[in-house]
Amino acid sequence: MNLYAIKAIYLFEMHRTWRTIMQSVISPVISTSLYFVVFGSAIGGRIPEISGVSYGAFIVPGLIMLSLLTQSISNASFGIYFPKFVGTIYELLSAPVSYLEIVIAYVGAAATKSIILGVIILGTAALFVPLRIDHPFMMLLFLVLTAVTFSLFGFIIGIWADGFEKLQLVPLMIITPLTFLGGSFYSIEMLPPFWQKVTLFNPVVYLISGFRWSFFSLSDVHIGISLAMTAAFLLACILLLRWIFKTGYRLKS
Amino acid sequence: MSSAISVSGLYKTYATGFEALKNINLDIRHGEIFALLGPNGAGKTTLISAICGIVNPTSGTILADGHDIIKEYRAARSKIGLVPQELTTDAFETVWNTVSFSRGLFGKPAKPAHIEKILKELSLWEKRDSKIITLSGGMKRRVMIAKALSHEPEILFLDEPTAGVDVELRRDMWNVVRALRESGVTIILTTHYIEEAQQMADRIGVISHGEIILVEEKAELMRSLGKKQLRLFLQEKRGEVPEALARYELELSADGGELIYHYDTQKDRTGITALLKDLDKAGVRFKDIQTRESSLEEIFVNLVRERK
Numbered sequence: 001m002n003l004y005a006i007k008a009i010y011l012f013e014m015h016r017t018w019r020t021i022m023q024s025v026i027s028p029v030i031s032t033s034l035y036f037v038v039f040g041s042a043i044g045g046r047i048p049e050i051s052g053v054s055y056g057a058f059i060v061p062g063l064i065m066l067s068l069l070t071q072s073i074s075n076a077s078f079g080i081y082f083p084k085f086v087g088t089i090y091e092l093l094s095a096p097v098s099y100l101e102i103v104i105a106y107v108g109a110a111a112t113k114s115i116i117l118g119v120i121i122l123g124t125a126a127l128f129v130p131l132r133i134d135h136p137f138m139m140l141l142f143l144v145l146t147a148v149t150f151s152l153f154g155f156i157i158g159i160w161a162d163g164f165e166k167l168q169l170v171p172l173m174i175i176t177p178l179t180f181l182g183g184s185f186y187s188i189e190m191l192p193p194f195w196q197k198v199t200l201f202n203p204v205v206y207l208i209s210g211f212r213w214s215f216f217s218l219s220d221v222h223i224g225i226s227l228a229m230t231a232a233f234l235l236a237c238i239l240l241l242r243w244i245f246k247t248g249y250r251l252k253s
Numbered sequence: 254m255s256s257a258i259s260v261s262g263l264y265k266t267y268a269t270g271f272e273a274l275k276n277i278n279l280d281i282r283h284g285e286i287f288a289l290l291g292p293n294g295a296g297k298t299t300l301i302s303a304i305c306g307i308v309n310p311t312s313g314t315i316l317a318d319g320h321d322i323i324k325e326y327r328a329a330r331s332k333i334g335l336v337p338q339e340l341t342t343d344a345f346e347t348v349w350n351t352v353s354f355s356r357g358l359f360g361k362p363a364k365p366a367h368i369e370k371i372l373k374e375l376s377l378w379e380k381r382d383s384k385i386i387t388l389s390g391g392m393k394r395r396v397m398i399a400k401a402l403s404h405e406p407e408i409l410f411l412d413e414p415t416a417g418v419d420v421e422l423r424r425d426m427w428n429v430v431r432a433l434r435e436s437g438v439t440i441i442l443t444t445h446y447i448e449e450a451q452q453m454a455d456r457i458g459v460i461s462h463g464e465i466i467l468v469e470e471k472a473e474l475m476r477s478l479g480k481k482q483l484r485l486f487l488q489e490k491r492g493e494v495p496e497a498l499a500r501y502e503l504e505l506s507a508d509g510g511e512l513i514y515h516y517d518t519q520k521d522r523t524g525i526t527a528l529l530k531d532l533d534k535a536g537v538r539f540k541d542i543q544t545r546e547s548s549l550e551e552i553f554v555n556l557v558r559e560r561k
Contacts, residue, residue: 004325008357012350019345087341091400094305097356246344252265252309 006105013079013109024075025117028067032121035063036128039185044129050187053216056129061212062184066145068118069150069179069204073171076110076154081161084251093252099245101103103155110151111144118143132215138223139214145230146207152237159250178204183212188220203233235241255319256280257408257439258304263313265299265463273299277313281441286434288454288471288552289443292557296463297443298338301410305335317408319345331359334406340393344386348377349439351385352399359404371399374429391422398426402433409433411442415449427453475546483514483525485532486541497535501528513538 017024040056047055083089092102125131133139161167182204188196199205210226211246213219219226244250258281265274273296281287289297302308304315306322306329315322316327343351352368372378375395380388385396393415402411411430415423430440430453444450450457451471458468467474490509501524504513516523532539 002360004357004360004362008354012346015346016351032476086344087337087339088343090305090307090337090341091336091355091358093307094330094333094335096327096360098327143546248309252307 002097006101009105010109016231017113040129051218060125061215062208064118064121065208066179068114072114072147072150073154074114076151077158079106080158107151111147114147134217142211149234178202183208257283259316264311284437284439285455288450288452288457289462295460332407333400335410336397336401342385347382349381352403355400356403361404371402371506408439481518482545484543485512485539488538488540495535
């Protein structure tokens, strides 16, 4: 194991975060705070409680997930796309590092950032709405699992993308809709029965449901199913990455 | 002892169907400076990229210091340093950080004294805390060299090291290259400037259209392919070559003041004696004589022409 290389890439990526702190930390915190102000305090006061939880508190897990997902993807995809774009990838390809080490370093750094961000947003949320966390360990597990899974997914997008447009495409066209429709702002029980069925095909539903359960012990689907679905998505990303590295897809000609 | 680099039966066909490398067989000895010479698009960069792991070979094997570059990529790559042709750097990082990053990437523990030494040798020490984006092109090239040397490679690839480089950097770079060679580092450089190969290299390989045309000691190459020129500076300018001398295929310089004779040093009879006698008979008088070996440029142009 080339630990020096993992450390070098990890620190390099983390350094990039501090360099772009406005974009990578402050701006997601501000936009999430706006959600709290609008939906939590302003509109939220007029929305009835959901299963005994105030609406402002109810949306907190969903909003954290929303940031976690989008930030994990954008961090990890940009982290690997940028060297490809400017050409510095040559060094990575010519270095004595295994693909596993590359993934650990890039995905580790991207996940670390998202987790820090998630914790900051959680802290910010606590300022606006009263919060309780029934299962802190599960909360943390979901936080880490989701950050890692979607950083892996972002890494794949970064390799796949051959332009900045594609880099934006998946987060914007797929992840944001899936998150909004995945129960960030509502319980899926509120949907008509038909759409309740349809929405179960949305993988984000399981993440948000599981994460919300760790706060309020409320969930749309069973916590075990949530965990299993997250793990399945993680596995799918790992398998896809293995194929990418085996074939050198979009990395080597 | 194994070669520093050993390439056998290497083919590279790109997805477009373009055959960049065709049956390359090449051995590079430990501690030599090897110049890979060829026109643009000949396959120089593809060959280097294949050895360094940036391009997947279609078939064939490559060993670096006896290690297969695919099966034992860790051992092989940790010995190799690469300075690519393009200036690609992390614009927003400082010189110090980016060079230290490279060392870590190649699996070496931090060694600030070594980084300091490289930066000083390459006149980058004053710029160590500057962001790369603020540096000039020449300075960026120095950074790329520093990155390649950060992990103390035993084999160094320089891809077109002097393309677009000023005189000062060229001199610094050759000083570094010489010092590296003295410490036992094998150096492979590509160039299409023949003079560069002529000045620096121990051996020269010529590549054209994806094939290695020949590999030879520089001196040997010069000798075996060396045509010489005899220039006769005439006392009186002439409009044409005297008819009596037609069989020598003389060339008249543009101003009519010199006659130029080409001959092959490898032949027993170069024809010089006969030429001088006939010149005398024809009443051609000259004030000076000069002979000159053909440059690699001329040799190379001939080689490529012969292949066609």
